[in-house]
Amino acid sequence: MSTAGPRPARHAGDERLRTIIDRLADGVVIVSRSGVVRFANPAAQRLFGRTAEELLESELGLPTLAGETTEIDVVRRGGETAAAELRAVEVEWEGEPALLVSLRDVTDRREAEERRRQAEAEQAARRHAEADAKRARFLSNVSSVLSASLDYHATLAMLAELAVPELADWCVIDVVEEDGRIARVAAAHADGDRAPLLSVLREEFPPRRDGPTPSAQALRTGKTVQVARVTDEWLAQHTTAPEHAALLRALGSRSLMAVPLTARAETLGAVTLVCGERQYTRNDLATAEDFAQRAALSVSNARLYAAAQEASRAKSEFLAVMSHELRTPLNAVMGYADLLQAGIAGPVDERQRGYLDRVKDGARHLEGIIDEILAFSRMEAGYEALRTRRVDLRDVARQAADLLRPLARQKELALRLALPDGPAVAETDPEKVLQILRNLGTNAVKFTDAGEVAIEVASEGDRRLVRVADTGIGISRANQERIFEPFWQVEQSNRREVGGTGLGLSVARRTAELLGGTLMLESAPGRGSTFTLSLPAAADGDGDES
């Protein structure tokens, strides 16, 4: 039972003691065993904000444990509070057992602590935000590297460089090449002096699919391998030779992650990230997996792109060869026929001249077919380039009529051109529209033996229409859609004499669609055919052509 501390004065002789208590900075309160205040020194009065009279006979309450310090709140008059450190010891007061309660104002200390705690929390939040920002910066750098190049070997090498020292002290990236071989395409070390060891590692212990390394494991399983703490025992189990383990130790290996590069459900490789000093956290793992995912997608994209490029290159090569190989002899045929006709090689009689005309007609016809095939192939390959501008479709219709007139005249057909008074403006490629009209017009003439071929231009709402109508044999309903299929001709067996490739309408419809329009057919057998090309009007309507 402690009786240490000042014993409150009871006699006049204890005046000195009384002075000490009165001047004490700490509040001193004596409470009875029932918790009632029997004495309060001036410091206690100041602390409570109450006079001695107010405090005397008030009930303070009993502290939980005598002899121990505890921090409490003092309630001042008006409800304001102050922090105090309370300590109680058992004493005797006026012959009764009592408690001496000393109270030290620790408001300043508590506030200081509060400030310190807050500062620490702020600092932690700042550290956290910095780490987040760093991570975001890193991943954004990764993204910009990825978008910079489609050569994935170069890209991965840059990524490895980026990963150190940001995410690892050293990093290697292994990729499954298209022939199934595992290749180490990138390696980087934060410490330039140790970078050559990575070459040694690659040369002496090349990555293998069936190897014991975490990279091989990640490759095989498609799952991340995380080793929080690399021990000698672990190294022994996951290397192929003691020299291999020694090399990894020399590179600095304390903690590592091997993350598979997986894209489009295929494991394309693995990136191994190794730390020499610290241990990897869950946050690091999330960043690493994000990193790997982006890298994998870039490898996958690069490969798909390369494959597409190759296919497309082969196609365009074929087109170039085709065009050259077919046109060259044809040019010779046409050119020499012209020379013969001009009498360069000697006199030409009427019969010979007629034969030469037939040669030239045939050659021109063949040239037309080659052009159609090339146009179709170009469209298939997606090479058709559009040169659109504001066009008055009446002009295009006039050009088409000019081209068709000689053909129509040959078959003694009328060619009628029906144009509106105002312009019919579309935002389109006039060359392509002309190509379509020429094709439709040629067909119309070809399949019409008597009557007329008409070209009409009209506007319907936000559509601009060009119709090519004939009074020919017409097309049955069953065949109306099939004629737009490539290589298909109506009644193929007995209409062969009309010639052509059967590609014309297919190309015409595709071209119309390329222009954002449609090509439709209305027809009935014996009642002629009407093809309608419908194109979107120019955005700002039919303003006058400039």
Added chain:
Amino acid sequence: MSRYRFTLFVAGDTARSQRAYASLQRICRERLGEEFTIELVDVVSAPEKAEEHRVLTTPTVVKEHPEPRRRIILGPFQDVSGVLSGHTTFLAGEAPADEGEDPREE
């Protein structure tokens, strides 16, 4: 009406206040079963109540019922033993049955 009624005075909704309330509840449950109610008074939001009860410190707990009324200054609640061993009388209003036993061993 519960057999035991307490009023707990705290200052503000602080960790200290919450700790005091939780500890008092635990002590009461251990000692008194379900036969108690605790009224919580925040002297910061209700200073008139503090004045009415002449509460000088917080956390302070007042036993309102049964008689005699007692009040106690609650210290840190690692020292729950203080409440129990030293003031069982306060809580139960009767002589402690098992004084000297350290409840921390429970």
